[in-house]
Amino acid sequence: xxxxxxxxxxxxxxxxxxxxxxxxxxxxxxxxxxxxxxxxxxxxxxxxxxxxxxxxxxxxxxxxxxxxxxxxxxxxxxxxxxxxxxxxxxxxxxxxxxxxxxxxxxxxxxxxxxxxxxxxxxxxxxxxxxxxxxxxxxxxxxxxxxxxxxxxxxxxxxxxxxxxxxxxxxxxxxxxxxxxxxxxxxx
Numbered sequence: 001x002x003x004x005x006x007x008x009x010x011x012x013x014x015x016x017x018x019x020x021x022x023x024x025x026x027x028x029x030x031x032x033x034x035x036x037x038x039x040x041x042x043x044x045x046x047x048x049x050x051x052x053x054x055x056x057x058x059x060x061x062x063x064x065x066x067x068x069x070x071x072x073x074x075x076x077x078x079x080x081x082x083x084x085x086x087x088x089x090x091x092x093x094x095x096x097x098x099x100x101x102x103x104x105x106x107x108x109x110x111x112x113x114x115x116x117x118x119x120x121x122x123x124x125x126x127x128x129x130x131x132x133x134x135x136x137x138x139x140x141x142x143x144x145x146x147x148x149x150x151x152x153x154x155x156x157x158x159x160x161x162x163x164x165x166x167x168x169x170x171x172x173x174x175x176x177x178x179x180x181x182x183x184x185x186x187x
Contacts, residue, residue, distance in 0.1 A: 001083050002079050004077065008135040010159035013054070013065045015135035016078065018086055021060055026059040027137045028093065028155040042085045042092050049077045056136070056154030057092065062157035063154045101144055107142035107149075115180050122177055123150075131156060138170070146182035148174060162186065 004017040028043075030036040031054050036043035042062075045053040051069030055062065064078055083091075106118050120140050131138050138158030140151040150170070156162050171184040 003079055008155035009161045010155045013063050013155040016062045023057045030055045040093050045081050058132055118178050141187050148184045149187045152186050
């Protein structure tokens with residue numbers, strides 16, 4: 001088994017491509033060992049590596065976020081853990097939790113359904129594929145008073161360039177296609 005790695009715009013996050021499907025549908029974002037232990041055997045093992053502070057699953061990739069540790073020292077342990085897990089045939093997620101909940105409910109005003117549908121379509125077709133290339137994900141959380149609220153996950157969470165991505169990339173795209181959008185904010 002050969003696992004490729006790719007850098008991301010976030011220097012604290014590295015993208016691992018095991019050459020296999022990681023999540024059939026949806027994504028999963030773990031920010032602590034306790035949550036990981038309850039829902040994902042692989043994430044629990046990865047959090048057992050000193051320095052790992054975040055694990056994110058996409059369709060065919062895993063992004064790992066670290067604290068002060070050096071990638072040179074962490075990478076071999078992470079690669080070994082991922083390889084061992086996939087070679088064992090064990091599931092990535094516990095059987096009782098095949099998909100991690102997205103969090104809080106979406107919010108928007110009655111009458112804004114058409115605007116929200118357009119925003120979601122633009123995010124799905126133009127934004128999420130590009131963000132996945134960088135090892136992250138962005139999901140719609142809400143729309144109120146011309147402001148779009150998005151949840152950033154994986155490599156996007158805590159990335160130094162995420163503000164620029166939100167304000168210059170996503171905000172400009174949404175404002176171009178949806179005149180009612182005035183601003184985009186991360187939640």
